Amino acid sequence: MKPITVLYFASIRTHLGIEQESFPAPSTLSKVKAEIVSRHPDDKTKSILEGCMWSVGDEMADEDEDGDKEIKGGVVVAVIPPVSGG
Amino acid sequence: MQEHTSLTLEEYRRYGRQMILRGFGLPGQLKLKNAKVAVIGAGGLGCPALQYLAGAGVGTIGIFDFDTVEASNLHRQVLHTTARVGEYKAESAKAALTSLNPHITIITHTCPLLPSTALSLLAPYNLVLDCTDRPQTRYLVNDACVRLDVPLISGAAIEWAGQWCVLGGYHQGGLPIPAAESRREDGDHKGIGRATWPAPSLPTGSSDQMSPPPTPTPRTRRPCYRCLFPQPLANTSGNDRSGTCEEEGVYGPIVGVVGVQMAAEAIKVVLGVDDPLPRLNLISMSPALTADPASTSTPFRSIRVRGPSGKCKACGEGPGVVVGDDLEAVGYDEFCGVRKTYDQYAGEGEDKVDVMGKRTTTQASVERISVQGLKDGFYDGRIPGGYVTSLDPVSPERSGRSEEGDGKKVLVDVRAELEYGLCALPGSTNIPMKAFLSDPIGRLRSISQTAHLPSEVYFMCRRGNDSLISAEALRAALSESESEAGKAVERCRVKDVVGGVRAWSDQVDPTFPMY
Numbered sequence: 001m002k003p004i005t006v007l008y009f010a011s012i013r014t015h016l017g018i019e020q021e022s023f024p025a026p027s028t029l030s031k032v033k034a035e036i037v038s039r040h041p042d043d044k045t046k047s048i049l050e051g052c053m054w055s056v057g058d059e060m061a062d063e064d065e066d067g068d069k070e071i072k073g074g075v076v077v078a079v080i081p082p083v084s085g086g
Numbered sequence: 087m088q089e090h091t092s093l094t095l096e097e098y099r100r101y102g103r104q105m106i107l108r109g110f111g112l113p114g115q116l117k118l119k120n121a122k123v124a125v126i127g128a129g130g131l132g133c134p135a136l137q138y139l140a141g142a143g144v145g146t147i148g149i150f151d152f153d154t155v156e157a158s159n160l161h162r163q164v165l166h167t168t169a170r171v172g173e174y175k176a177e178s179a180k181a182a183l184t185s186l187n188p189h190i191t192i193i194t195h196t197c198p199l200l201p202s203t204a205l206s207l208l209a210p211y212n213l214v215l216d217c218t219d220r221p222q223t224r225y226l227v228n229d230a231c232v233r234l235d236v237p238l239i240s241g242a243a244i245e246w247a248g249q250w251c252v253l254g255g256y257h258q259g260g261l262p263i264p265a266a267e268s269r270r271e272d273g274d275h276k277g278i279g280r281a282t283w284p285a286p287s288l289p290t291g292s293s294d295q296m297s298p299p300p301t302p303t304p305r306t307r308r309p310c311y312r313c314l315f316p317q318p319l320a321n322t323s324g325n326d327r328s329g330t331c332e333e334e335g336v337y338g339p340i341v342g343v344v345g346v347q348m349a350a351e352a353i354k355v356v357l358g359v360d361d362p363l364p365r366l367n368l369i370s371m372s373p374a375l376t377a378d379p380a381s382t383s384t385p386f387r388s389i390r391v392r393g394p395s396g397k398c399k400a401c402g403e404g405p406g407v408v409v410g411d412d413l414e415a416v417g418y419d420e421f422c423g424v425r426k427t428y429d430q431y432a433g434e435g436e437d438k439v440d441v442m443g444k445r446t447t448t449q450a451s452v453e454r455i456s457v458q459g460l461k462d463g464f465y466d467g468r469i470p471g472g473y474v475t476s477l478d479p480v481s482p483e484r485s486g487r488s489e490e491g492d493g494k495k496v497l498v499d500v501r502a503e504l505e506y507g508l509c510a511l512p513g514s515t516n517i518p519m520k521a522f523l524s525d526p527i528g529r530l531r532s533i534s535q536t537a538h539l540p541s542e543v544y545f546m547c548r549r550g551n552d553s554l555i556s557a558e559a560l561r562a563a564l565s566e567s568e569s570e571a572g573k574a575v576e577r578c579r580v581k582d583v584v585g586g587v588r589a590w591s592d593q594v595d596p597t598f599p600m601y
Contacts, residue, residue: 007384007387009247009249009368009370009387010244010245010247010249010368010370011244011245011247013247013370013372013375014245014246014247014372017375018375018376019370019372019375019376019384020384051317051318053314053315053366055387055389058388058389058390059389059390059391060314060366060389060390060391060392062392078368078387078389080249080366080368080389082221082242082315082318083242083243083244083247083248083249084218084219084220084221084224084242084244084318085130085219085242085243085244085245085330085331085334085336086127086129086130086131086132086216086217086218086219086241086242086243086244086331086341
């Protein structure tokens, strides 16, 4: 099965120093999030992720409601931190 | 207020190239002329957004900005000029826009938008662009727009990345009559009502008296900023400026692109030809982070977001709604985790420093010293010449000994390597904060070049936040190793330089290049 691609935007991209990563499929948002933390086990990664929004495919996903829904291989997940500068 | 129903000959000539586009026409251009658009912030996002709104012929533009133009703004805030440094940004932007388009009305607001004033200041407008640079204002602007019932174009950018979206009001519903021109209902807070939306358009073509009356097309409400971002990003840096261009840096073109996109969305909202579904648009311009050809920077992504959230604390229906008539009760600073930091006191004298010292009573043994104290204690009262940059033949990664070379005093600069390379104090050693915090005592030993710890350690950074965090970490690590050993191991005085290199540049030596 094709992997799940996770795209990093804004502060999470700067902090991790990578644009994207692959994760094994199938998975769920909760699992992907936990795996990001275990690959990058520092406090700042954790705290940035706590404030992030998520998209699965082309749609925004709600961590509480959609956290355990299956994500198939080949799907693109984006990690979207709020940005406040301007 | 009187609606414009015609254009002058000059306006026909000026706007002709866009009036022949689908969605514009004469009705569209008149919608723009009748629109009253508030742009909050005339900075990186506001400048390009204002440029295109004014160019397109938005009839009334309110510019909100209480800040003044600084030289460090000019790489990205393209309406301002070198000659206008020191002027209010709102006035400077007005000067630029007036010369671009004399057919529009521009109103400047140079007072800050506060919970106590936001509703009355925004009531005359029927569309708002959030081009601000801090989360508490973002939530305030959103809540005011929800309360006034006007659409909001939200945009944000920092470093290499940005995002924007259209919020509030109705998809393809155009603009309402501003709250200030709407009929006030009894009991409205401070007499400020809500904007009035025109009735939904009726399907046309049916004049048959026998058929039932046509039903209005249902309108779809857009979500608000709190629906998308119910919580601000946690600020763990202990620095209230984190997330600002000053702290994080900003690539000029990113605010340009996001600001122009905001104007593009705003014009479509005015014309009623905006997206039928809510979307959040993300853009990144970051330099390639790897040489891997399979890696892509994915510069752009447009994501469908959900409609208004029932759980939303601003536009929702539930019991948790915090946004009502009284925005002063919302508590934006607390919500966004804003505290008073030493930073607001820096450079205001020793008394203020003492006040802030109380914040750190648990690590009371970190001494807070002024830049004058650094000059006296580390440089024996002399101003050291010849600041170090990364272009110097001698690497700034030097021994870290003070000029006496006794190794007993060290000056640790915890700024990032790149910033340290811009300009640094001679005799200082660069240990970026992240590296320092991972092993304070070990890092310190690595630069002292003797078996002993230095007798005095001075901490320095850009403004004094990171240096205090680092100094406290060292103090805590020393206390821990002392309690493990059961006695004082080595005497090491930990000193934090309040105000950092900025204060050095301001108060000791203006020839230190401040960035």
